[in-house]
Amino acid sequence: MPARARFSATKRKKPEPSIDHAGTDSSQPEDKKVRWDKGSESQEHNRAEATSDDETSISTGKVYLAAVSQLGRVGCSYYDPIEGVIRVMEDTQESRHFDLIKMVLDQASPDIVLTSSRSDEELIDALREYTDRLGVSLQIRPFKEFTPTKGRSKLLSLRLLTEFPVADESTPKSDAVPTNAYEFMQHRKAITGDPATQRWNASIRLSNFTAADSSPLCMSSIGALIDHLVRERVARDLDDDQSSDNLDIRGIQALSLSQEMQMNADALHSLQIFESESHASVHSDRTKEGLSLFGTLNATQTTLGRALLRTWLLRPSMSIPVITDRHDAVECFLLPENLASATVMQGNLKGIKNVPKILGSLKVGKAKLTDWQDIVKFAFHATMLKDALSELHLGTCVNIVKKLLSALHVASFKELGTAINEIIDWEESATSDRVCVRPHIDEELDNRKHVYHGIDSVLSKVAEQIATVVPPTFSSLNVVYFPQLGYLICLPMLEEWQSDMTIHGLDDWTFQFSSA
Template identity: 35%
Template sequence: MPPQRTTARTIRSGSSKSATPSTASQHARNPTARQVHWGADQIHTDEQGYTDADEEENARLDRERAEVELNADVLPLNVLAITASRGKVGCCYLDVATNSLYFLEDQKDSAEWDLCGLIVEQLLPTFVLTSTNADDAFLQSLEDKLATLPLPPAASLASTASTSDYADRDKVRIEYRPARDFYSTAGKYALSRVKITHPPTSFAASDSSEADAERDAAIFDDRETRYRELRLESLLNSLTANPLTLGCAGALLDHLSSARSRAGDLEGHVIELNGIELLKLDKIMLINWDALMSLQIFRDEAHASAQSRATKEGLSLFGIAGIAKTPLGKAKMRDWFLRPALELEVIEERHDAVECFLREDNQHVVDTVKTNLKMVKNTPVMLKRLMSGSLNLVDWQAIWQLLYATIMIRDALLSLTRAHPIVAAEKFAQAFDATAFRNLASMLNDVIDWDEAKLQHGRFCVRSGVDEALDELRRKYGGLSSFLSNVAAEISTDLTAGLPSSLSTVYFPQLGYLVAISQEEHEGDPARFAVLGWEFQFLSNAQAYYKDDKCRDLDRYIGDLQSFITDKEIEIAHALLEHVAALRGELLDVTDKLAEIDCLLAFAQAARLYNWKRPVMTEEPICQIVEGRHPLAELCAEHFVPNNTSLIKNEEEAEVKLAGPDDPNVRNSSMIILTGANFSGKSIYLKQVALIVFMSHIGCFVPASDALIGLTDRIMTRVSTRESITRGSSAFMIDLQQISFALRNCTPRSLLIVDEFGKGTEADDGAGLFCGLIEYLLKLGAKAPRSLLATHFQHVFLNGVLSRQLPFILAHMEVFVNDAQSKGSETATVSSATAGAVDQLTYLYRLAPGLAVSSNALSCASVFGIPPEVLSRAAFVTDCLSTFQLDKLMPNDATELEENEQRELAEAEEIARRFLEWDLGGDDDLDNSRANGAPTDTVDELRQHVAALLDLKDA
């Protein structure tokens, strides 16, 4: 007999007693009960100790887990191999999210290993490999830097099976490997064995006709294989002069192979990558982690639950601008924020795209693209599961949605109204063959029965009419219920008196066909039915199961129908998977291009939401901003006051004046020194300039009416001091480290932001360090970076320590002073505090030329609730110090002093009186002493007088 559709079901023989595990009458009473169970692992539920409801719940959890994995906000999970020798650094890192390998050519580093720190901070690795033979100073610097890095969220770790070794970690792991693992020859050999699965875009589409499809497919395979070989060979040749980088590649690939083997992957020695690329430092802006956190580009917040170690993005630039829809779009957005572009062409391409998406006549296109982007899942993870033979509906549905979304987005982008070519859209359209995608999408829809698959716990289901043999199996399976009822009836009629009054015939996948009777009939004696040729199988709570001759015949002629149907469906799924595998490279390429479009749409949405404008980019070292705003502060303030900025090295450039009264003395300069009252907005102004420069380089619009931004290779900051017990440094030492790093690495194309450098130590030393910093930057001349500095050391300008005629711009933040002792009101630049009085300020937050002579610290203290008696005493002490009237600080009555204080005061008074009474003689006496040739005696005599003066016991 041909096999029939399989199920685990029980057929009644006509007895009034209920039969288990699952009878036809039970199914009739419960229409929601499962009628079909596909897959070899689905055996009768009652005998496995769990119910259909438990099985459905497990399947639901599996589907939800898969959905979470596909839709997770995947961050780049990087495994970094890095080493150093004789002052040079080489590194190689694996981005698991994109399954790509990146290299950095051997680079000469500074004595403080600044380049190493920048590499680690920009990659934010989760696992680091290094050589035990590396320079000792390098290893110490690497350990110190890794100790300060945040660990990527655990959600990203769960997205890739190969990252199980890195889960549940509180900090970045570092592993020291023997020097032999970092040999360049071993690295070159390991790279030569890598299989690159990502096909070249130029070969992605085929114009072949159907008649020549097979021949063209073979030619395509040969061309693709040869292209990959040539590309890998070219890469290995370019790395010949980079032994450190080659060694790092070998160590990383060896580690990856070992990790996969430990995870049970028998093919772990075969490394498949989507791409291998060289990373050029001259193509990205270098910005360290201190700057990223100080400028609030990233801001991690702890989870609301005290038991959770997870973090989320707080109020940050990435939080308000990185609103991508797809998982890989969010990962690419984070890459753009960590590594801003430094290529003018790339930046302008992004600005063109954002400008195009902001056009009103393109709004319907943007809405269509956003809607379809929601269907794009984590394609690399999805394809990895599919290639491993997954029959889960979530994976197949995700691939179909990707194909559908790709076609819809392509058609929508073709209707864009544009002023400039949108490179991202053109690259996306060229990344795949639309006809091939449509055919594959139709094939998936024609083969997979989506509705039935949802009913069958999300398993792969094939539509009727796809395969005749499978349809025949299902048709005969549909008659299995009545057939087994007849078999049960035949067995019942053959029984003699005294034997079971009722029985059922059931089918279990992998166990076959069995006769089932109740336990009461069984009576605990398996041998009771041996005379009938029945062989006892097993006993459940309600049923005893036997196998007789008829059941053996059914096993022989009908067989295990469940396995037959499952095997046929797996065969169809594998055939379908071959078509998916043929387009795997294009699917990955398309997803990457969609991620870029997703980021650009996010920038456009943020620009529309926050009224950001397009900046003008130039190669010149210039920074001109008109009505600039802080992108985060303006969200927290009801009214935000914009300000202008002009940092220009070339005097011939057009001038953009600072907001405020016209001042003919205002001149163009690459340095602005900002003073003003506390709480007047100096730090916000410094940060907004840095953020506007940063935003323009990632391709985003900026919060300003207009901006002309020169390419900036590095943004250096000394803004905030992030103290940590793990750093082993004081707050002032951290400030010095930040300034030292900035001065060592700044270039004429850099931007330097310094906020109150020198405040962490004694006032005179801090002022001296600040003056030294200013003079050092000015002496650099044309090599100096564009600099913005805020300080409260106004006295260095008032006392002439730093001349106001030096080539920098002095500016201040305006405040309105309500002086109780004056008739009118004056600005902070001309007001002075009087003894015992505290001025009331109105902060205007406007940038104006000139120097502020007071920080108005007492007024700021009064705003934040310092008690009036403290403020009054502080004002009096300030007045005494500023007018050199220290005697006023002495108590009026000496009895108010303690005994030791009175004694010290009396001794000081006696010394002073004796000094005033001392007759040193006139100039004539001194000349006579020198004429007599006795200078030594004179010095000795002076020493004796001073000793006697200080010796009160001889008085």
């Protein structure tokens, strides 16, 4: 019952349902309950006093959030000290800019953020940007604290899950016949006291309100979060008991975003949002999209468009302005006057490759010739795309069209394409299968290329110089140049070397290897 009184201190109008320590639904209003005893007024008075004391102690608490990501997937959890609830977000695919984590941070407003040292660098950068902007503490913890098995063990050791609720004494019941399953198990004290049975019961109760058990990243974040809560409690109370049994955790809830709908794996499978089918070839382990809502709606022309549509279906928007803007865009593109422009836009979008991936290759210096060609194509197609957008009927009334018109800088694209075409020699690059720069761009590079192209004459001069110091026994020699090794001089194998296993080298020469 004290768990219900604490909800009166929250600012939320409609608290989410949670399983409290009494095993009841704490979201039900108080006026719908029937009081069977005559001391309800005194109980309400005691509850109010307990609530006041609890609120005084809890209001000083901080919000802790733990997040971890691997290979673009993210899972997180945070502790709300007002309600004493841990809210968890199951493993889900994250966008390149970690927009989901940013929404979670804005909604939870944590005071301390925890993450693993092995999380994706993009996640750490997003968390550091948030903490630096708001002056929040960011702790990068050792990766050993973020393990699924440890998180599961910490979660199942909570009293919220291991202990069965005690039946209300004011409720009429019979001592001979149990009235519910909890009461039946409570009578079996010998079995209930078994730690293995308690752990089994905890795993069953955990599956009642969250599917975090099947999300390793989420479980990892929960383990690190509970560990940090235990350390904070020990540091504050100077208590030797460093277990998670004494934590004031009264509920575990699935995280609900205010602007997007978070769908778990069961909902996605039941609604057949995505459906993976095995490849037709028995020799291939790849899968393809089967008969699903995503496969029906997917008419995208680019890799980024496909990823964006998948994100929309994974986390449908609940923002009315966003939904209205999408409806306006669809209505605009389906107008008879805009069918021709829409067809041109689809053709230009088809020519745009994965630009963020290409820019990443350029940044680390691993770009290929095709990457530079795709950059030039992007500049061309983006320019044509803006021209098609400008010809849309009633296009200026659509929000997404206005954003695209302001974001596509035609002058910058033309300048970029011209600069690349003036620097890269496409014909020589295609012949050499590498990126080649045109002459008269860099004087030092031109000199090095001149020396490299004249390497044959240099080797001939070196061979003539070596021939003057080689004994006349050697009728010929060969001088080659390897960029990784340098000059390599080859001499013919003498007959005495073929009969004798020992090869006597020349003075100031080193034997390396022999071949046919």
